[in-house]
């Protein structure tokens with residue numbers, strides 16, 4: 228899927244098939260795909276070569292296959308997991324953070340994460356079924372839909388992830404010899420998501436913030452002040468104005484034209500927000516019902532598992548954004564639902580203009 232740069236497998240031969248191989252994106256900067264057990268198939272770990280040993284941006288999912296891919300990739304670069312000096316993690320999700328504690332154990336490397344996402348790691352300890360049920364009930368899902376979603380989830384234990392050694396704040400410059408990295412706090416996908424900017428190479432290491440094809444989900448709003456979508460939209464213009472030559476996302480493939488991609492993303496979010504606004508104008512609505520309207524089919528029929536959860540969460544995120552704009556308010560229920568305020572119409576013109 229990579230479009231330029233050298234493309235090597237562990238043996239130096241080009242990779243066949245859909246999965247990208249180890250790819251040089253800049254001198255001394257490599258993209259190393261780590262397989263994931265499900266979609267989107269792989270996470271891209273970026274390896275920064277230094278005289279002291281490699282530094283990584285993101286770590287990959289903690290499976291034996293992932294660990295093997297990391298070890299093989301580093302070996303192809305003439306180094307080893309044991310030589311890693313530092314791991315900069317873009318956010319707490321386990322496809323990015325998962326292997327970091329194991330790398331630290333093998334190498335003594337430090338592991339860095341934004342403080343808000345370090346706190347967020349504790350969420351993985353709690354029972355996934357309890358979290359899913361809480362989301363669906365808050366969205367006003369019918370009880371039989373909650374039961375079915377829990378059946379689909381099956382029994383899965385929580386994951387106890389070891390904490391990072393360091394917290395990285397906005398604009399902080401982590402010490403990576405020979406590289407001029409700046410951490411950029413880019414909340415939205417998670418509360419403490421980080422991108423990394425390298426001005427000499429004009430590359431933006433973007434984590435899950437700006438994927439080339441997929442519109443990523445936002446964190447679930449936890450209280451009345453949370454507006455993950457508003458936070459996210461607020462980060463976009465400053466990133467575009469940096470004019471990166473290359474965006475290095477943690478999934479899919481790297482790409483050059485950030486301004487165009489941000490335009491597409493803004494348009495998509497504005498369109499969905501406009502759908503929510505017109506639903507509210509018709510009367511009170513649950514997040515569950517709005518989630519259906521946000522789909523092309525107009526219904527949640529046939530949707531199961533993670534896609535169902537992501538769609539419901541997206542509806543809640545848009546409603547929380549409208550609340551922050553003063554256009555909607557949440558009514559406890561039962562079922563919990565949302566109502567328009569007088570400001571809705573005033574706000575609506577803006578969504579249609581993107």
Ligand SMILES: [Zn+2]
Nearest residue numbers: 320322435477
């Ligand atoms: Zn991810």
